[in-house]
Amino acid sequence: MVKFELKRDRILLRWGLEKLEWCIEPRYWRNPIIGVALLLILPLFFYSFPHLLTMLTTANLLACLAIPLSLQILGTARVNFGPQLYLGIGGYTAALLNLHFGWSPFFTLIATVIVCGSVALLLSPTTWIAKGLYFSLLTLILPLTFLDLTYQFGDLFRGEVGLFGMSPLLDLGRVRWNYMAYYYLSLFMMLLFILIADKIGRSRFGVTLAAINENEDVARMMGIDVSKYKVFYYVFPSILTGIVGWFIVHTFRSFAGITYLPLDYMLKVLIIVIIGGRAFVYGAVPGAYFVAIIEEVLRGFGHINQWVFPLVLIAMILILPRGEGLWGLYHKRHPRDYFPKLHVRRE
Amino acid sequence: MIEIKNIGIKFGGLQALDNVSFSVGKGEVVGLIGPNGAGKTTMMNIICGLYKPTEGTIDFEGTRITGLTSNKICHLGISRTYQIPQPFYAMTALGGVTVSVLNGKKRPNMCLSDAGLEASYYLEFVGLFAKRDELASNLNLYELRMLELARALATTPKLLLLDEVMAGLNPVESNRALDMIWSAQDQFGITLLWIEHVMKIIMNAAQRIVVLQYGKKIAEGPPAEIVKDPRIIEAYLGGKRK
Numbered sequence: 001m002v003k004f005e006l007k008r009d010r011i012l013l014r015w016g017l018e019k020l021e022w023c024i025e026p027r028y029w030r031n032p033i034i035g036v037a038l039l040l041i042l043p044l045f046f047y048s049f050p051h052l053l054t055m056l057t058t059a060n061l062l063a064c065l066a067i068p069l070s071l072q073i074l075g076t077a078r079v080n081f082g083p084q085l086y087l088g089i090g091g092y093t094a095a096l097l098n099l100h101f102g103w104s105p106f107f108t109l110i111a112t113v114i115v116c117g118s119v120a121l122l123l124s125p126t127t128w129i130a131k132g133l134y135f136s137l138l139t140l141i142l143p144l145t146f147l148d149l150t151y152q153f154g155d156l157f158r159g160e161v162g163l164f165g166m167s168p169l170l171d172l173g174r175v176r177w178n179y180m181a182y183y184y185l186s187l188f189m190m191l192l193f194i195l196i197a198d199k200i201g202r203s204r205f206g207v208t209l210a211a212i213n214e215n216e217d218v219a220r221m222m223g224i225d226v227s228k229y230k231v232f233y234y235v236f237p238s239i240l241t242g243i244v245g246w247f248i249v250h251t252f253r254s255f256a257g258i259t260y261l262p263l264d265y266m267l268k269v270l271i272i273v274i275i276g277g278r279a280f281v282y283g284a285v286p287g288a289y290f291v292a293i294i295e296e297v298l299r300g301f302g303h304i305n306q307w308v309f310p311l312v313l314i315a316m317i318l319i320l321p322r323g324e325g326l327w328g329l330y331h332k333r334h335p336r337d338y339f340p341k342l343h344v345r346r347e
Numbered sequence: 348m349i350e351i352k353n354i355g356i357k358f359g360g361l362q363a364l365d366n367v368s369f370s371v372g373k374g375e376v377v378g379l380i381g382p383n384g385a386g387k388t389t390m391m392n393i394i395c396g397l398y399k400p401t402e403g404t405i406d407f408e409g410t411r412i413t414g415l416t417s418n419k420i421c422h423l424g425i426s427r428t429y430q431i432p433q434p435f436y437a438m439t440a441l442g443g444v445t446v447s448v449l450n451g452k453k454r455p456n457m458c459l460s461d462a463g464l465e466a467s468y469y470l471e472f473v474g475l476f477a478k479r480d481e482l483a484s485n486l487n488l489y490e491l492r493m494l495e496l497a498r499a500l501a502t503t504p505k506l507l508l509l510d511e512v513m514a515g516l517n518p519v520e521s522n523r524a525l526d527m528i529w530s531a532q533d534q535f536g537i538t539l540l541w542i543e544h545v546m547k548i549i550m551n552a553a554q555r556i557v558v559l560q561y562g563k564k565i566a567e568g569p570p571a572e573i574v575k576d577p578r579i580i581e582a583y584l585g586g587k588r589k
């Protein structure tokens with residue numbers, strides 16, 4: 001039986017021994033609401049520029065990849081170079097099931113979650129065995145192996161050309177309306193991912209996450225079941241990444257391993273995590289928008305793009321506050337402020 | 348309370364501990380001393396589950412704990428401090444203690460703010476309340492040791508393993524630390540197994556002393572007997588030339 005309580009600044013939900021708190025004080029919600037409202041209004045001005053809308057949708061999807069990645073890097077205490085493996089697995093699962101068996105997007109979503117979850121669960125013992133650089137190398141090589149597989153079994157995966165003609169998530173009849181709808185869908189997915197990561201980060205599990213990230217052995221000595229946490233923080237973000245693959249399949253209606261699996265796509269996501277701010281997940285949003293816009297602006301310069309893009313990013317990493325990234329520009333807090341505080345009133 | 352029987356561990360060809368057995372009773376303070384490299388910290392790591400012993404068994408209140416993981420051993424009620432303090436450097440003092448409050452035993456209904464409140468109690472106990480929002484990397488050695496003590500106490504241990512708490516502290520600080528440990532023992536009713544190199548302190552503090560040398564137990568008894576034992580004088584100062 002769920003009990004519902006309304007306190008001065010928060011809503012409390014209790015069931016059994018569990019409880020869920022939700023802060024409703026407006027000063028905590030003002031800035032997020034302004035930010036979300038901006039993101040909601042912004043595309044209306046771009047109604048007649050579909051390529052800009054696609055750019056913003058891409059930015060949202062990149063943020064959707066960066067949020068689980070930062071959660072995964074924190075929770076397993078290892079740098080993961082291969083988030084796009086699950087993007088590939090999720091995308092190909094959805095695409096192949098839709099093309100060959102005619103499954104609707106809803107069923108391919110379930111299949112994607114199951115397939116990504118079980119592959120991640122199979123690979124999760126690597127977070128116990130491989131340490132430091134070895135884990136990074138392992139995750140680096142897995143997407144490339146998968147890319148090779150898409151070439152090897154070209155009849156099925158069509159690695160070079162890509163799969164196309166999957167059924168769309170929704171069809172509003174007009175192309176521009178569709179672009180708009182896909183922007184909003186990707187935005188809602190991004191906000192959902194942020195909400196999930198935020199809930200984890202602010203709860204008791206967030207402190208535990210920080211402890212695992214600091215020192216595994218000491219965390220284990222403090223009674224944390226590190227192995228269990230690591231499996232969860234490996235599998236859960238992997239599933240989220242797989243869902244992004246499913247979304248790409250059913251909105252862009254084409255999916256090719258060569259686009260999403262190689263190293264440069266992964267580098268883009270890692271760069272978002274770094275310049276967006278490693279300290280907290282919200283940084284993924286400004287980071288993703290920054291990278292997507294820079295990419296779009298530099299596209300006109302042709303070949304120079306390959307030189308300017310990395311230079312701009314290196315400059316950003318050097319200029320921005322250390323470890324705080326773009327988010328740190330807005331949020332000038334000391335790192336200690338991320339942890340719970342006790343205020344003592346002095347008379 | 349804890350029964351250590353015939354513990355032996357090999358690192359490659361090195362027999363770090365060989366057939367060591369002793370026990371610690373409830374409410375006792377037992378000192379574990381020995382020259383450098385005698386295997387004291389190895390013993391502690393084995394009790395905590397960091398190393399698996401190659402032979403022998405450890406029973407804690409009737410439960411066989413050899414082979415259990417550290418977190419399960421912690422839940423049973425064994426906690427430790429480190430010789431070189433290992434706090435969570437990027438976390439505040441309060442955050443670090445909150446981690447142990449939340450995870451030291453099963454607390455399904457504890458939210459973060461409740462845990463912070465309880466953590467503040469342990470911080471106040473060791474005298475670090477004023478530094479609760481300080482990052483651990485900004486604390487000095489004495490404060491780090493006290494933070495470790497607070498973190499260990501916050502897991503509600505029955506047996507606390509202290510690994511050279513006094514090393515590197517000046518006399519005033521070590522007196523304060525000693526007072527702290529006594530009041531911790533009084534208030535929380537814990538048993539202590541204490542590694543120490545400062546003989547003056549451990550000889551006064553412990554009711555029983557276990558002496559290790561080259562991985563073997565060479566003596567066990569009350570401090571008054573231990574200081575007179577010729578084998579121990581030989582282990583520490585060297586024997587007479589024959």
